[in-house]
Amino acid sequence: MNILVTGGAGYIGTHTCVALLEAGYSVIVADNLSNSNIQALDKIKEIAQKELIFYQVDVTDEKSVDKIFTNHEIDGVIHFAGLKAVGESVEKPLAYYHNNIVSTMILVRACQNYKVKRFVFSSSATVYGDNNVPFKENMSLLPTTNPYGETKAMSERILTDTVKATPGFSVALLRYFNPVGAHESGLIGEAPNGIPNNLMPYVTQVAKGKLEKLKVFGNDYRTIDGTGVRDYIHVLDLAEGHVAALNNLIEGTHIYNLGTGRGTSVLELVKAFEEANGIEVPYEIVERRTGDIASCYADASKAKRELGWTAKRDIIAMCRDAWRFEKNYKEFVETV
Numbered sequence: 001m002n003i004l005v006t007g008g009a010g011y012i013g014t015h016t017c018v019a020l021l022e023a024g025y026s027v028i029v030a031d032n033l034s035n036s037n038i039q040a041l042d043k044i045k046e047i048a049q050k051e052l053i054f055y056q057v058d059v060t061d062e063k064s065v066d067k068i069f070t071n072h073e074i075d076g077v078i079h080f081a082g083l084k085a086v087g088e089s090v091e092k093p094l095a096y097y098h099n100n101i102v103s104t105m106i107l108v109r110a111c112q113n114y115k116v117k118r119f120v121f122s123s124s125a126t127v128y129g130d131n132n133v134p135f136k137e138n139m140s141l142l143p144t145t146n147p148y149g150e151t152k153a154m155s156e157r158i159l160t161d162t163v164k165a166t167p168g169f170s171v172a173l174l175r176y177f178n179p180v181g182a183h184e185s186g187l188i189g190e191a192p193n194g195i196p197n198n199l200m201p202y203v204t205q206v207a208k209g210k211l212e213k214l215k216v217f218g219n220d221y222r223t224i225d226g227t228g229v230r231d232y233i234h235v236l237d238l239a240e241g242h243v244a245a246l247n248n249l250i251e252g253t254h255i256y257n258l259g260t261g262r263g264t265s266v267l268e269l270v271k272a273f274e275e276a277n278g279i280e281v282p283y284e285i286v287e288r289r290t291g292d293i294a295s296c297y298a299d300a301s302k303a304k305r306e307l308g309w310t311a312k313r314d315i316i317a318m319c320r321d322a323w324r325f326e327k328n329y330k331e332f333v334e335t336v
């Protein structure tokens with residue numbers, strides 16, 4: 001089966017391409033490399049020991065997308081391509097609405113035109129807003145506090161409405177919790193540009209000495225130690241969740257939380273990182289970050305029940321693998 005993976009050169013996309021190739025799928029990547037590097041594609045091939053096809057295209061460009069569907073018999077689409085920086089989305093709302101919504105519409109239209117029946121979409125736990133934890137798929141969604149979150153909620157809506165009007169169309173809306181870690185090879189992982197917004201890449205850069213100390217955003221939340229609690233999920237587990245979703249896709253819209261079901265506080269993550277890697281991570285407590293919620297973790301039982309998928313890797317593995325990639329990545333950058 002030929003799977004079109006948009007955003008396949010990115011962080012979650014690369015790991016999913018490896019998982020798809022290992023599961024026997026053929027992979028066609030469409031990525032404009034706006035937040036990734038072409039070398040990531042060689043790393044995928046090196047890990048999986050298989051080939052893939054790459055198009056450097058913007059998936060908001062209908063003609064380019066159409067060409068891919070004309071050139072290949074596509075059996076399914078996994079749509080990762082998108083802009084994802086929450087803070088930037090507040091400053092550049094139009095760029096986010098355009099990129100994230102138009103891409104979804106163009107890809108769904110291509111699926112209709114070329115009779116492609118399977119579509120897997122990268123959504124986010126952010127659509128739950130400040131609901132009560134654990135988050136369940138059937139909860140009413142609460143407004144998110146930023147345009148990025150709105151693009152996810154809107155794309156979910158567009159896909160759900162299209163399914164109702166398209167007999168035979170199957171859509172999985174995968175709500176990711178907090179993906180961290182990297183492939184055990186250390187060849188692919190998360191390499192954000194500039195100062196990281198997210199906790200784990202910030203921690204690895206502090207460990208490396210690139211940043212002086214971690215700023216912990218608030219210790220007065222109603223959580224185990226006052227710091228924010230999140231459901232960190234190893235990116236390899238997340239990648240395997242996509243293969244499970246694709247394998248089990250049936251007609252209709254199906255929503256799945258991809259998380260571990262366990263919450264970890266910022267300070268617990270720092271401690272786990274220190275324990276896993278034997279490196280101290282200096283930190284200071286600072287003000288809360290605007291828009292953050294106290295706790296966010298999944299009820300992950302639906303994916304287990306319906307897809308037979310659960311996250312297997314623990315927080316120590318996430319910290320160890322994130323650090324291995326950070327070290328390797330440094331070497332890689334220095335040799336280029």
Ligand code: NAD
Pocket residue numbers: 006007008009010011012013030031032033034035036057058059060079080081082083084099103122123124125176177178179
């Ligand atoms: P990423 O930035 O590493 O990967 C996204 C890829 O899409 C990049 O390679 C980028 O070059 C490409 N891209 C962006 N716009 C494009 C366009 N118009 N045409 C073609 N390619 C384009 O991000 P990621 O962390 O791998 O996230 C993948 C998806 O998962 C995104 O949709 C993101 O919103 C979603 N998501 C991520 C997280 C997270 O914490 N990483 C959490 C929830 C949801």
Ligand code: UFG
Pocket residue numbers: 084086124125126176177178179197198199200202214215216217218227228229230266289292296
């Ligand atoms: N945090 C710090 N210091 C930092 C960075 C983060 O203390 O330098 C704290 C945050 O306050 C929060 C926790 O670490 O309590 C996790 O923060 P992240 O920025 O890593 O992740 P978020 O939960 O805020 O958001 C992430 C993605 C969103 C996605 C969401 C749910 O950035 O795109 O997970 O999947 F929507």
